[in-house]
Amino acid sequence: MRHAIIIAAALLIAAPFGAQAQQKQPAQKGPPPPAPARPYTPIAVKLPGPFKDPSFEAFRKQLGEVAAKKDRAGLARLVVAQGFFWDGEKGDQADKKKSGIDNLSAAIGLAGKEPVGWDMLQGYAQDPTAGEYPGKQGVICGPADPELDEKQLEEVSKATGADPGEFVYPLDTSVEVRSAPRANAPVIEKLGTVLIRIMPDPKQAAPASPNEVPLVRVVTPSGKVGYISADVLSALGNDQLCYVKDAGGWKISGYVGAGPGPQ
Incomplete structure (x- = not known):
């Protein structure tokens, strides 16, 4: 369900602003009132609207099945082997020496005691929207932003x-x-x-x-x-999973966002 990946931010929306306020006012306990x-x-x-490409819909279904099984080997076949990008808070955070699946794992959290990345992938797989990613020809990212x-x-x-x-x-x-x-x-x-x-x-x-x-x-x-x-x-401004279509079909090619943090 998509709410699993989007509403955590909504429920904790005041946290970043509370942290900034604490830096300015050390004596204050907790975040400021709304x-x-x-x-x-x-x-x-x-x-x-949905991204209109039947092959993309089929790819999302396959991604959802792999994510539900937490099948890392199966997921690796759906990710670009090299050239994966991770546009985070400090620019491209992908390690170019590592494979695409290893970078994706680091970006969304597919390892550790509570690997939330698998639930995130199921959420992305269920979202039919996607839009072009500026500066990267042929790359689309979803969920698409509203106007x-x-x-x-x-x-x-x-x-x-x-x-x-x-x-x-x-x-x-x-x-x-x-x-x-x-x-x-x-x-x-x-x-x-x-x-x-x-x-x-x-x-x-x-x-x-x-x-x-x-x-x-x-x-x-x-x-x-x-x-x-x-x-x-x-x-607004959800993290996004990005895709590219080559001769072999659709592949996950990148991630836009801060990710879930250390697991």
Whole structure:
């Protein structure tokens, strides 16, 4: 499920900003409180469409099957042998002396006690969207980014006091906002394809089981505070898996993002 790879960022969206605040104010304990809930101008979002190539769809199915089995040998056949790139925080972090599968493993975490990379791969395999990657001819990366007015986002961020990173977008054309963090709580509002502000709730209890989809606290454009299921939301600027098509078919050729960190 795609929410497994996208919503961790949404639930912990305030963490980086809290760390910066702690550096400026050493005496402060924990991250600063979020900006108060207030109405904001709706920002329309154009959702990306699927990448139209039947062979790519077949490749994604194969990738999903390999990831579900945690089949490293099978995955290696789906990754370029050489030339893998990893565009991280410090430029290309790929080790050119290592194979593509070794670099992919390091980028998304396929080893260690909790190899989250396999779940990430299943999420990428289920996402049909992809777009051209600037500067690399023939390379596409997914999930594709939505289209929106970034200047308008900056203006809304200033008006609300919220960081731009607190805004996410829905994966569907209609999402339900509930009054409490329960799947059966009353619906208080329905939203279309507009940016939605995440408002982390440190007191919110974690899901009762790993298979339960969490609900995320949000502030709607009307200023209402409610909860939306995490599996219908996506953070802006997601990490991306990249692909290239050669004579032998599609291959994973790179990764864009910081990765899950040390395992």
